[in-house]
Amino acid sequence: MQNFVFHNPVKIIFGQGTIASLAELVPARARVMLLYGSGSIKGNGVYDQVMAALRHHRVEEFGGIEPNPSYETCMRAVAQARSFGIDFLLAAGGGSVMDATKFIAAAIPHTQGDPWDMVLKKVPVSAALPLGCVVTVPATGSEMNLNAVISRTETQEKIPLKSEHLYPRFSILDPDTTFSLPYRQLANGVVDTFAHVCEQYLTYPANAPLQDRQAEAILLTLLEEAPKLHSEGDGYAVRANLMWCATQALNHSLSCGVPGDWSSHAIGHDLTARFGLEHARSLAIVLPAVLSHQRHRKAEKLLQFARRVWGVTETTTDQTIDAALARTRNFFETLGLPTRLRDYQISPADCRIIEQRLGAREPLLGEHQDLGAADVAAILALAE
Ligand code: NZQ
Ligand code: ZN
DSSP: OOOOOOOOOOEEEESTTGGGGHHHHSOTTOEEEEEEOSSHHHHSSHHHHHHHHTTTSEEEEEOOOOSSOBHHHHHHHHHHHHHHTOOEEEEEESHHHHHHHHHHHHHTTOOSSOTHHHHHSOOOOOOOOOEEEEEOOSSSOGGGSSEEEEEEGGGTEEEEEEOGGGSOSEEEEOGGGGGGSOHHHHHHHHHHHHHHHHHHHSSOOOSOHHHHHHHHHHHHHHHHHGGGGGSSSOHHHHHHHHHHHHHHHTSSSTTTTSOOOOHHHHHHHHHHHHHOOOHHHHHHHHHHHHHHHTTTTTHHHHHHHHHHTTOOOOSSHHHHHHHHHHHHHHHHHHTTOOOSGGGGTOOGGGGHHHHHHHHTSSSOBTTTTOBOHHHHHHHHHHTO
């Protein structure tokens, strides 16, 4: 196992009726800005619950954060927050609202230079306003991690930002908030969670059997729970399980002491920025292609994945990996997520700019940090 430091300071409040606890979680004297998306929280009662809990607080609002939140929208929130003297941010929404809120939290005190430098040039985040989250989509894990992914509309870029300053102070996970989600968003969340696990699990063995089994536990739970979204049974239990899987998949515990390969996310982000694909839909295309392209270097872990997650043991290594990847694709497709570029009328030739951009980045992609433009081209060809 590799050396690691693990420190996750996010307080999680999980369960029905927990939005009311905002009354105690948000500091009494705070000047709060509530941030949200295009309005789903007004239709499903989340907004009313938040406002009722904060009725004794001073609260301003900023709505209209779009999926794949843009720098441009975030900077409008920054200007508004500065003018109101805001000192606490509360995100109510999915990954997009939470990520935007994290960037805004860092951008408000970043008065020397352009806050975009923290994203593009990796200028370190030196401070951020405290923030809390009310999660309404089980998917990204943003509620319990230090990441944010921000897009720049004018340059068609979508780039992650990381900082210890961006951990939420708390996150409220009430599975009831997810009943208003269209099936499409729930399915997207399952695939995003699946991909997050795979990118920390499917690399090379690091003699970390606990982390392997934690990863497999999440994958197996997703396989068991996701099909129940269609059935009449206990919808709350299914949503609660998917929600906790999503949070656990990307709260940095699976990555303790093991290598990671985030190339599917890197390529997927560029597909989103270039063609507008939803985040999870980009991953459903790219992840199977990355795993197939890297099958020799990932063989040991792919065979373990095949055996323990899919129960597959064919005669040869290639046959076993092919069977596991076919089942993975089938799982995504059964959830309604296509797994081929052609399903979106995109050809690998349309992706040249993505290959060039990722081939020029430092460090290169993959757990060995050596996948360049030619590899990205080969991966996209496999995803055709
Ligand atoms: O705009 P609103 O009204 O909120 O509507 C949203 C949006 O249209 C809607 N929605 C959210 N909660 C709802 C709801 N509709 C009905 N009922 C509810 N309870 O769902 C749509 C999608 O929301 P979004 O927040 O974009 O989805 P998701 O949670 O999948 O977030 C995706 C974003 O997170 C980033 C992605 O790149 C993408 O930008 N990620 C962030 C990560 C992180 N911070 O660690 C990691 C992930 O890999 C990912 O990259
Ligand atoms: Zn993701």
